Amino acid sequence: DQQVKQNSPSLSVQEGRISILNCDYTNSMFDYFLWYKKYPAEGPTFLISISSIKDKNEDGRFTVFLNKSAKHLSLHIVPSQPGDSAVYFCAASGGGAQKLVFGQGTRLTINP
Amino acid sequence: DADVTQTPRNRITKTGKRIMLECSQTKGHDRMYWYRQDPGLGLRLIYYSFDVKDINKGEISDGYSVSRQAQAKFSLSLESAIPNQTALYFCATSRGGLAGGYNEQFFGPGTRLTVL
Numbered sequence: 001d002q003q004v005k006q007n008s009p010s011l012s013v014q015e016g017r018i019s020i021l022n023c024d025y026t027n028s029m030f031d032y033f034l035w036y037k038k039y040p041a042e043g044p045t046f047l048i049s050i051s052s053i054k055d056k057n058e059d060g061r062f063t064v065f066l067n068k069s070a071k072h073l074s075l076h077i078v079p080s081q082p083g084d085s086a087v088y089f090c091a092a093s094g095g096g097a098q099k100l101v102f103g104q105g106t107r108l109t110i111n112p
Numbered sequence: 113d114a115d116v117t118q119t120p121r122n123r124i125t126k127t128g129k130r131i132m133l134e135c136s137q138t139k140g141h142d143r144m145y146w147y148r149q150d151p152g153l154g155l156r157l158i159y160y161s162f163d164v165k166d167i168n169k170g171e172i173s174d175g176y177s178v179s180r181q182a183q184a185k186f187s188l189s190l191e192s193a194i195p196n197q198t199a200l201y202f203c204a205t206s207r208g209g210l211a212g213g214y215n216e217q218f219f220g221p222g223t224r225l226t227v228l
Contacts, residue, residue, distance in 0.1 A: 009152070034216065043116070043202050043219030044155070089154060098143070098162070099170070100217060102155040 003027045004092050006103035014111055019077040021106050023090035026071065030101075031094035035064060035075050038087045038105070048075070052094070080110045115139070116220035118203050124226045125193050133188045133223050135203030142208040144186035145217065146170075146178060148199040155202065161186055162208065193227040200224050 005024045013019045023033075031052040036044035050057040050064045050073070057064050063076045077084055087107050091100040116137045125131050135144065143162050147155040147170075157170030159178040167178060175197060177189045190197055201224075204217040 004154075006154075036219075041221070043204075043221050045219070046216050049216070099145075099157060099160060101157075102147075104152055104154040 001026075002104075003030075004090060004101050004103040006088075006090060006106050008106050009104070010107040010109070012109045012111060013080050015082060016079045019075075019080045019084065019108055019110070021075040021077075021088050021090075021108065023073045023075075023103050024071060025073075025092050027092070027094070027101075028071070029094045030092040032092070033064070033066060033073050034091045034093075034100065035062075036089045036091060036102075038089065044089060047088075077108075082110050082112060084108060085110045116203060116205055116218055118201075118220040118223050120223060121221065122224045124228065126228050127194055129193050131190045131193055131225070133201055133203075133225070135186045135188070135220055137184050137203075137205045137218075137220075139205055139218060140183075141205035141218070142183065143206045144180065145204040145206075146176075146186070146188045147202045147204065148172070148197075149202065149222075150199050158188065158201075190225075190227075193225075195227045198225060198227045 003026050034049040035047040037047045038044040048059050048062045050066050066073045087105045089105045090103045119134045145160040146158040149155050156172050161180045179187050200222050202222050203220040206217045
């Protein structure tokens, strides 16, 4: 049972435009959400996170939105740059379990 | 610079062989994790350890075992490798408690394992 789902395996965006990556979850006990970015031949690196007590968190070009009623979060990248081309994973934790549950990942390609 | 390292980076082995993947960290973190990544499935947790005397099974522990030799070292073993264990394996670390941010994990570069 996939508790964290990223339904878009890939996304292609023009440089300078907005990239929106989506993630859905099913476990209502999740109370902390993270986005990781992964380049080929490297491990995932932490990008941005949000607690369930917030509905938005912003860090430079990256903003994460959380809609608890819909069990949905999204990552916005504005403006998109070629270096943003990578695989993005969303992850969730909560219910006292000190573990992360990851989504399948979305491959983002930024076109010049 | 503080880091999470994994050895080997690439390994090809045959069905039935025993293989060990090693992870070392210089971050001083208490918690260590082993994941595997498969296309379309994301990262799945195999085992995790919150300190040297603590070992816990993750989502997909069958066919794997681990050893936490020290705070800085966490190894993953495949006692008898099979082809469907072909995957990319990642080690990760995190701080204990709330001091270092809620569950932010730092990943090693990965080991690509192929079982023929």
